[in-house]
Amino acid sequence: MSMFDTPVNRRNTSAEKWDDLDHIFGSGDVLPMWVADMDFRAPEAVIKALHERAEHGVFGYSFLGDSYREAVAGWMLRRHQWQVDPEAVVHAPGVVPALFHLVGAFTSPGEEVIIQPPVYPPFARVVNNLGRKLLLNPLLRNQEGRYEMDFKQLESLMNGEAGRAKMLILCSPHNPVGRVWTRDELSALHELAERYNVLVVSDEIHADLTFSPNVHVPFAALSEQAKEHSIICTAPSKTFNLAALNTSNIIIHNPELRSKFKDQLSTYEAGQAGIFGLTAAEAAYTHGDEWLDECLDYIRSNMEGVLQHITRYKNKDGSPLVTAHLPEATYLLWLDFRPLGLTADELSAFMIKEARLGLNSGASFGREGEGFMRMNLACPRSIVDEALQRLNVAMERFTSGS
Numbered sequence: 505m506s507m508f509d510t511p512v513n514r515r516n517t518s519a520e521k522w523d524d525l526d527h528i529f530g531s532g533d534v535l536p537m538w539v540a541d542m543d544f545r546a547p548e549a550v551i552k553a554l555h556e557r558a559e560h561g562v563f564g565y566s567f568l569g570d571s572y573r574e575a576v577a578g579w580m581l582r583r584h585q586w587q588v589d590p591e592a593v594v595h596a597p598g599v600v601p602a603l604f605h606l607v608g609a610f611t612s613p614g615e616e617v618i619i620q621p622p623v624y625p626p627f628a629r630v631v632n633n634l635g636r637k638l639l640l641n642p643l644l645r646n647q648e649g650r651y652e653m654d655f656k657q658l659e660s661l662m663n664g665e666a667g668r669a670k671m672l673i674l675c676s677p678h679n680p681v682g683r684v685w686t687r688d689e690l691s692a693l694h695e696l697a698e699r700y701n702v703l704v705v706s707d708e709i710h711a712d713l714t715f716s717p718n719v720h721v722p723f724a725a726l727s728e729q730a731k732e733h734s735i736i737c738t739a740p741s742k743t744f745n746l747a748a749l750n751t752s753n754i755i756i757h758n759p760e761l762r763s764k765f766k767d768q769l770s771t772y773e774a775g776q777a778g779i780f781g782l783t784a785a786e787a788a789y790t791h792g793d794e795w796l797d798e799c800l801d802y803i804r805s806n807m808e809g810v811l812q813h814i815t816r817y818k819n820k821d822g823s824p825l826v827t828a829h830l831p832e833a834t835y836l837l838w839l840d841f842r843p844l845g846l847t848a849d850e851l852s853a854f855m856i857k858e859a860r861l862g863l864n865s866g867a868s869f870g871r872e873g874e875g876f877m878r879m880n881l882a883c884p885r886s887i888v889d890e891a892l893q894r895l896n897v898a899m900e901r902f903t904s905g906s
């Protein structure tokens with residue numbers, strides 16, 4: 505029995521994932537496996553540190569001290585063999601707010617920003633909401649279902665043929681398709697960005713959730729130039745399930761870029777860090793290694809269970825009705841339901857009404873995601889089992905045509 509087997513009742517805890525189902529899915533009856541947080545308790549060291557800090561009883565203004573910065577740098581070195589200068593760490597209240605301020609600070613209205621769908625929806629939202637122009641470089645999906653970057657099209661979006669991008673927002677590892685970009689892929693991207701003077705903002709919030717033997721390469725660790733010409737967004741929120749503590753670390757080695765970003769945060773009065781977020785993050789980065797290793801093993805076996813299970817869903821001709829691959833990172837499984845022949849809306853309705861599952865519609869990540877669903881497997885096995893039983897009922901009804 506693993507500590508991750510223990511179910512935690514999250515209902516009535518203001519948990520968006522569990523308590524906002526009527527609003528999100530139009531039904532309180534779905535099993536929630538959508539928004540990217542875990543149904544696990546955070547590491548005990550984090551909970552203890554929060555208790556101690558709460559017990560102190562004084563909650564005045566806080567700031568990012570040396571011990572915090574060193575904890576972040578120590579983690580990056582231990583987990584990613586990446587040497588971070590503690591001074592390069594800038595606090596933001598979340599990666600998404602940081603993306604908003606990065607686009608705001610480093611591009612002007614009307615300038616162009618590349619994203620690579622299917623991808624985490626706030627990337628497009630932030631660019632559009634700020635009146636910048638969105639350039640899409642959809643990922644290519646090869647015969648085996650592996651996603652790759654389209655470097656040819658990428659160059660055309662930088663060199664003036666199809667666009668003249670100022671910035672690229674990279675999702676590394678990539679949510680929702682679970683790719684860990686290889687050093688070669690990142691180097692090819694870096695080369696283009698250097699040639700055409702495109703600032704790379706690399707959202708690496710899922711980096712700590714990389715499954716071996718895949719290796720996450722922080723974009724800034726590629727070369728001295730990459731370190732100077734990129735901004736890396738990290739956070740303890742996915743890694744240790746601390747999303748509601750609103751803490752992220754934006755790592756900017758180039759002093760000019762760093763000072764511009766800090767100015768932007770000051771302009772919007774958005775730089776203040778919450779003491780509970782800082783306390784939890786520092787404890788997690790200092791003591792969380794073992795917990796994370798066990799958590800990753802647990803999630804991986806959840807993934808393997810689902811992958812094994814879905815092989816039973818077959819067409820009359822024996823071809824698969826649902827496919828997926830073990831992600832290289834993230835606790836998010838990208839399920840291909842296209843053989844069902846449903847539209848995106850029909851597929852969502854099928855999941856909610858027939859399977860009673862609350863998953864993310866693939867279409868919400870861009871039209872390239874139509875026919876897919878994203879399933880969050882950072883949950884106890886009992887929830888996975890329940891989900892698969894629910895899916896069985898729906899699939900049996902679908903295949904029997906009733």
Ligand SMILES: Cc1ncc(COP(=O)(O)O)c(C=O)c1O
Nearest residue numbers: 540598599600624679709739752
């Ligand atoms: C790629 C990516 N970036 C950012 C976030 C959210 O970051 P935050 O909660 O720090 O704003 C998520 C959450 O799912 C994500 O998948």
